[in-house]
Amino acid sequence: MEKFQDDLDPDITFYVVDRTSALLPHYDTRRLVFRSGSTYAYSSIYLDKSRRIQPIYEIVQRLAESYFPKMEQLESALVLGCAGCSVPRFLALSNENCRIDGVEYSEKMVEIARKYFINDPIYDHFQLIHDDAFSFVKKTKEKYNFIFVDVFQAETNHPTMLSDDFVHDVDSITEEESISVFNLLSLSREECMKFALRHAEEFSAAYVFDEMFHYYVVFVKTAKSSSLKGFESRATKYVRLLERYFSH
Numbered sequence: 667m668e669k670f671q672d673d674l675d676p677d678i679t680f681y682v683v684d685r686t687s688a689l690l691p692h693y694d695t696r697r698l699v700f701r702s703g704s705t706y707a708y709s710s711i712y713l714d715k716s717r718r719i720q721p722i723y724e725i726v727q728r729l730a731e732s733y734f735p736k737m738e739q740l741e742s743a744l745v746l747g748c749a750g751c752s753v754p755r756f757l758a759l760s761n762e763n764c765r766i767d768g769v770e771y772s773e774k775m776v777e778i779a780r781k782y783f784i785n786d787p788i789y790d791h792f793q794l795i796h797d798d799a800f801s802f803v804k805k806t807k808e809k810y811n812f813i814f815v816d817v818f819q820a821e822t823n824h825p826t827m828l829s830d831d832f833v834h835d836v837d838s839i840t841e842e843e844s845i846s847v848f849n850l851l852s853l854s855r856e857e858c859m860k861f862a863l864r865h866a867e868e869f870s871a872a873y874v875f876d877e878m879f880h881y882y883v884v885f886v887k888t889a890k891s892s893s894l895k896g897f898e899s900r901a902t903k904y905v906r907l908l909e910r911y912f913s914h
């Protein structure tokens with residue numbers, strides 16, 4: 667285990683912890699834990715590279731591959747809020763040619779991720795950018811097929827991630843065939859439904875998925891209604907579909 671102190675806030679401590687077992691090495695994980703008063707596990711990866719699906723955010727990974735069953739078709743991806751880069755690892759292991767950008771505003775998290783989580787040639791097409799997610803989406807010239815919005819302050823969704831302005835910025839950097847997943851951990855079912863309905867018109871469809879009272883709102887852009895049908899039938903094998911809204 668290694669311990670790091672945040673340079674800006676002395677109350678914040680980070681730990682990198684390996685959990686290994688001589689008997690079951692393919693279950694070995696590395697975690698990045700953030701502690702400030704209470705403890706929150708932020709990221710966890712399997713150390714065995716043959717394990718593509720990572721131990722946290724399995725639903726997000728399943729949603730990505732439900733939309734792109736041939737992951738080679740996923741050309742570009744963006745993860746906003748990266749910590750130990752679990753979802754970027756899944757993307758890199760799923761398609762070695764996918765261009766992946768990650769944005770993380772904690773300088774210490776970026777330093778730790780570079781030292782312990784992304785120091786491997788599988789990340790040749792991944793760039794971890796030290797920036798604020800909300801300003802990054804305003805200035806980037808890139809467009810993406812998959813976006814995962816995962817910006818948290820401890821266990822609370824950052825309020826800006828629900829703003830019309832931010833969703834509009836996300837819309838403007840998505841490709842015509844794309845899926846954007848918002849992790850809305852701290853929101854109620856009703857708040858998630860309102861959020862999805864409010865923005866459905868900007869995309870082709872908006873979905874609310876429920877993983878045991880943890881909600882994800884997914885915005886899809888496509889010209890093909892068959893993509894929506896295929897996505898729904900594959901995604902619902904893994905997670906409950908609560909509601910969907912189509913643009914007119």
Ligand SMILES: C[S@@+](CC[C@H](N)C(=O)[O-])C[C@H]1O[C@@H](n2cnc3c(N)ncnc32)[C@H](O)[C@@H]1O
Binds near residue numbers: 745752769798799824
């Ligand atoms: C739950 S963790 C991300 C886990 C990550 N998505 C993964 O795949 O392992 C949330 C992260 O969001 C970062 N964060 C919070 N607000 C942010 C912002 N405005 N811009 C960029 N990152 C932010 C936090 O520092 C934290 O590392």
